[in-house]
Amino acid sequence: MTIIRDPQYLDQLDITLDYIAKDSLENALSLLDRIDYQISILDEMPxxxxxxxxxxxxxxRDLxxxxxxxxxxADYDNDKxxxxxxxxxxDR
Incomplete structure (x- = not known):
């Protein structure tokens, strides 16, 4: 399956990482690594x-x-x- 990142997600991710990086760049990068890894394996088990x-x-689903x-x-009809x-x- 192809993984697509919606613009809403990308905008909110930037805001989130910028906020965390104000306190700790290391923590922001660590969170980004964990998020990217979990997203990268979604195609195996959506x-x-x-x-x-x-x-x-x-x-x-909620990761x-x-x-x-x-x-x-998980859009099975379009394989993405x-x-x-x-x-x-x-916050919601």
């Missing part, structure tokens, strides 16, 4: 993570890393995974 609490669709929720859509957003659950 339904690995729980059904999203934020969407009423079985194909939308959670360090308190950040990363919803993604779309990374939708990143946020802290307390």
């Amino acid at each position: 339904l690995k993570f729980r059904k999203s609490f934020h969407f009423d669709d079985e194909r939308i 959670i890393i360090n308190g950040y929720t990363i919803p993604y859509f 995974i779309v990374i939708l957003d990143i946020f802290k659950w307390v």
Whole structure:
């Protein structure tokens, strides 16, 4: 499956990493590495993570890393995974 990062996700990721980097660039880079790794293996097991609490669709899952929720859509019809957003659950 092809992995696509939605512009909303990319914008929020930049904001999140910039915020973390103000305190610790090392922590921001470490988080980015963990996120990239988990996203890179989604094509092997697209339904690995729980059904999203934020969407009423079985194909939308929540990848959670360090308190950040990363919803993604497993689109089997088009053989792709779309990374939708990143946020802290307390902010939604």
